Amino acid sequence: MAALTEAEAAPIVRRSHLARQTLVFSGLLVLFAVAFVVSLCVGRFSVPAIRALELIWLGATDPWRELTTIEERIVLLVRAPRVVLAALAGAGLALSGAALQGVFRNPLVSPDILGISQGAAFGGALGIMLGIWGFPLIAMVFISGMAAVILVGLISRINGRSETITVILSGLVVSSMFSAVVSLLQFVADPNTSLPAIVYWLMGSFATATWERTLIAAPGLIIGGVLLWMLRFRLNILSLDEAEAQSLGARTNRERWLVFGLIAVIVGSQVAVSGIIGWIGIVIPHASRLLVGHDHRALLPASVVLGAGFMVIIDTLARTATAAEIPLGVITALVGAPIFAMLLRNHYRERNGS
Amino acid sequence: MVSLTRFAARGLLAAALSGLLAHGAAAEEIVFKDQENREVKLPKSAERIVSIVIPMASTVIALDGGTKKLVGMNPTAKSAVLEGILSKIFPETKDIPSDVTAPNFVPNIEALTATNPDLVIQWGGRGNDIVAPITNAGLNAMLILYGTEQLTRDYMTMTSRAIGKPERIKELVEWRDRVQKDIEAKAKTIPQEKKPTTLYIARALTEIATTGTKGSYNAWYMELVGGRNASAELNGTVTINKEQIAQWDPEIIFLNAFEARLNVDWVYNDPILSLTKAARNKRVYKMPLGGYRWDPPNQESPLAWMWTANLTQPDVFKYDLRAEMKTAYKTLYNYDITDADIDGILWIKEQGGSANYAQFKAK
Numbered sequence: 001m002a003a004l005t006e007a008e009a010a011p012i013v014r015r016s017h018l019a020r021q022t023l024v025f026s027g028l029l030v031l032f033a034v035a036f037v038v039s040l041c042v043g044r045f046s047v048p049a050i051r052a053l054e055l056i057w058l059g060a061t062d063p064w065r066e067l068t069t070i071e072e073r074i075v076l077l078v079r080a081p082r083v084v085l086a087a088l089a090g091a092g093l094a095l096s097g098a099a100l101q102g103v104f105r106n107p108l109v110s111p112d113i114l115g116i117s118q119g120a121a122f123g124g125a126l127g128i129m130l131g132i133w134g135f136p137l138i139a140m141v142f143i144s145g146m147a148a149v150i151l152v153g154l155i156s157r158i159n160g161r162s163e164t165i166t167v168i169l170s171g172l173v174v175s176s177m178f179s180a181v182v183s184l185l186q187f188v189a190d191p192n193t194s195l196p197a198i199v200y201w202l203m204g205s206f207a208t209a210t211w212e213r214t215l216i217a218a219p220g221l222i223i224g225g226v227l228l229w230m231l232r233f234r235l236n237i238l239s240l241d242e243a244e245a246q247s248l249g250a251r252t253n254r255e256r257w258l259v260f261g262l263i264a265v266i267v268g269s270q271v272a273v274s275g276i277i278g279w280i281g282i283v284i285p286h287a288s289r290l291l292v293g294h295d296h297r298a299l300l301p302a303s304v305v306l307g308a309g310f311m312v313i314i315d316t317l318a319r320t321a322t323a324a325e326i327p328l329g330v331i332t333a334l335v336g337a338p339i340f341a342m343l344l345r346n347h348y349r350e351r352n353g354s
Numbered sequence: 355m356v357s358l359t360r361f362a363a364r365g366l367l368a369a370a371l372s373g374l375l376a377h378g379a380a381a382e383e384i385v386f387k388d389q390e391n392r393e394v395k396l397p398k399s400a401e402r403i404v405s406i407v408i409p410m411a412s413t414v415i416a417l418d419g420g421t422k423k424l425v426g427m428n429p430t431a432k433s434a435v436l437e438g439i440l441s442k443i444f445p446e447t448k449d450i451p452s453d454v455t456a457p458n459f460v461p462n463i464e465a466l467t468a469t470n471p472d473l474v475i476q477w478g479g480r481g482n483d484i485v486a487p488i489t490n491a492g493l494n495a496m497l498i499l500y501g502t503e504q505l506t507r508d509y510m511t512m513t514s515r516a517i518g519k520p521e522r523i524k525e526l527v528e529w530r531d532r533v534q535k536d537i538e539a540k541a542k543t544i545p546q547e548k549k550p551t552t553l554y555i556a557r558a559l560t561e562i563a564t565t566g567t568k569g570s571y572n573a574w575y576m577e578l579v580g581g582r583n584a585s586a587e588l589n590g591t592v593t594i595n596k597e598q599i600a601q602w603d604p605e606i607i608f609l610n611a612f613e614a615r616l617n618v619d620w621v622y623n624d625p626i627l628s629l630t631k632a633a634r635n636k637r638v639y640k641m642p643l644g645g646y647r648w649d650p651p652n653q654e655s656p657l658a659w660m661w662t663a664n665l666t667q668p669d670v671f672k673y674d675l676r677a678e679m680k681t682a683y684k685t686l687y688n689y690d691i692t693d694a695d696i697d698g699i700l701w702i703k704e705q706g707g708s709a710n711y712a713q714f715k716a717k
Contacts, residue, residue, distance in 0.1 A: 043597045044595070044597045044598040044600075044601045045597045045598070045600045045601040046601070067625070070600055070626070070629045073625050073626055073629065074597055074600055074626065077625050077626065078595070078596055078597050078600075078626055079597070128560050131559075131613075131614065131615060133559045133560055133615075137560075186458075187456055187458065187460075188429075188456060188457060189457060189458075190429075190430045190433070190457050190612075191408075191430065191457050191458050191459070192408070192430060192612045193557060193610075193612045193613055194560075195457070195458065196557065196563065196591075197557060197559075197560035197561055200560075200561050200593055201560065201561070205561065205593070207561060207562070207593060207594075207595045208560075208561060319595055319597070323585070323587050323588055323594060323598055324588055324589075324592035324593060324594055325561075325592070325593040325594055325595055327593075
């Protein structure tokens with residue numbers, strides 16, 4: 001029995017790798033599709049599943065039809081935008097987390113690290129306190145999130161370039177500055193109205209989702225996501241050692257800030273409509289990495305699909321488990337943390353075993 | 355050990371003080387138990403009162419019949435005063451300091467001490483951290499509890515004794531008692547199936563929050579007047595979604611008076627809420643803002659009950675609310691309320707077109 005030569009073995013390895021990736025991706029897509037459809041069919045208002053499916057079909061085929069009955073409006077005006085928004089937000093956060101962990105070559109960073117979330121939280125808290133709501137509030141949150149990233153950029157830029165470590169530290173500085181101001185705003189907020197609203201908003205929720213809000217957030221999330229996907233080769237290079245990346249012709253500083261800018265747009269759009277949602281940006285990229293490996297060409301799409309599916313499931317729990325809405329931050333941490341711990345243990349046990 | 359010595363020292367000091375004052379003011383000394391069962395001892399009736407509790411600021415004004423004794427209040431109470439009619443009745447209220455506390459009831463001890471209060475009204479049941487600074491500064495704190503009509507009457511009575519006007523509370527409590535008994539007697543005849551489901555929306559603009567029955571004053575008076583709390587299954591005040599409101603499908607919706615920019619259009623312009631029974635029958639109302647917001651317990655609560663009763667069971671209750679308001683404002687604030695004032699308090703302009711609301715218009 002002659003052993004396979006290396007040249008013969010490579011295509012087989014590649015083929016089995018491809019088969020595995022295909023299997024993983026179809027599994028993830030099925031999971032997402034099931035989560036998406038099921039969450040359109042369940043809710044506090046009882047609509048029979050068959051009727052809900054029929055309504056979804058009608059809504060998809062004839063979107064401009066006038067909706068008169070309460071069932072139609074519940075499924076197509078309350079649940080549909082909420083599920084779509086949750087999917088987009090989950091996808092955006094997971095994608096941002098995956099990209100950032102690559103750029104920083106650090107598995108612990110999440111999209112919060114750039115100060116966007118805290119900056120946006122400041123805008124949101126201030127807006128709620130001033131009695132601003134609706135579109136102006138969304139704009140305010142987005143702008144203050146962007147301002148925080150720009151501030152991080154300015155602080156970390158020393159002698160015309162910024163090291164990853166100074167970016168992380170500047171992010172911490174800006175975050176803690178903004179979170180201090182948020183605490184101050186909470187301290188002076190009206191305990192009957194604005195304080196509970198701020199606290200609830202800080203814990204993240206899709207409860208206020210409408211098609212308008214979804215459409216406001218969608219461009220940022222989708223365009224930012226697509227552009228990040230187009231940078232997937234660049235991300236592979238940026239995740240290498242600095243000198244190695246530069247020797248491969250990457251202008252690391254500029255490209256890194258391009259990635260940060262896109263992430264700021266994605267996270268800013270998400271926070272503006274649904275508050276701060278933790279954990280997704282760190283748990284999902286790790287889970288995806290365990291499933292498909294470190295190559296950003298596979299990691300980014302896997303994070304997108306898994307993030308979208310996970311977020312939809314979490315949000316469905318949040319709105320259906322009890323009559324009261326459960327804040328998303330609570331469930332993402334309660335569900336995400338144990339799963340994450342389990343995945344990590346399995347991963348390292350296998351690695352140590354082999 | 356430390357607390358013991360401090361206790362002993364304070365005891366000695368108190369003994370020395372009472373010895374000094376023994377021949378003068380002892381006869382006037384006021385001693386009572388507050389709602390956390392602490393003994394409150396005032397050498398004489400309190401002349402300078404700070405209310406950290408929000409609705410109690412306007413209650414102190416009502417109990418005193420003026421603003422002289424209120425020397426400090428919560429910033430949120432002040433905004434209610436400035437938005438409502440009290441700033442018109444008592445223009446000097448705008449000069450009463452509100453820097454004595456943060457809105458979240460954490461006192462600013464220096465600002466509080468600077469007002470030189472004889473008595474500080476603070477919430478009980480929210481931990482010692484908001485009380486200890488007051489007592490450590492050597493000030494008298496009176497702790498009160500939120501929730502039921504009985505607690506409200508008790509702390510109002512306590513306050514009126516503390517300010518040396520025990521006779522004043524009698525007519526106010528009698529009024530509460532009379533109106534409550536009258537409503538109860540009439541509501542008794544209402545069969546269960548004729549009681550509409552009512553929903554009180556505690557917050558609307560940033561997130562939607564409503565309240566369960568247990569421990570909720572709003573649920574208590576909605577049921578008192580012959581309604582059924584649509585959100586009875588909840589526990590406390592929590593965030594809900596519109597789908598849940600559609601599922602409850604309340605027959606009447608009451609909107610809070612806390613959010614200045616909230617009005618009934620919020621319901622009528624919403625694709626889901628506009629299909630509820632309440633919206634289709636035009637039975638959506640924003641709670642009035644008089645001497646204080648009518649949602650929580652306060653000195654004007656009987657007016658709030660009558661307003662709610664007339665709207666919830668229009669066939670059973672036919673209170674002449676405008677006449678009742680004229681009497682009440684005369685008694686509470688010694689103020690002759692005008693028709694324009696009443697229209698403003700009841701939001702006649704904003705919701706005059708709602709079902710059963712014509713009864714509240716000036717004849």
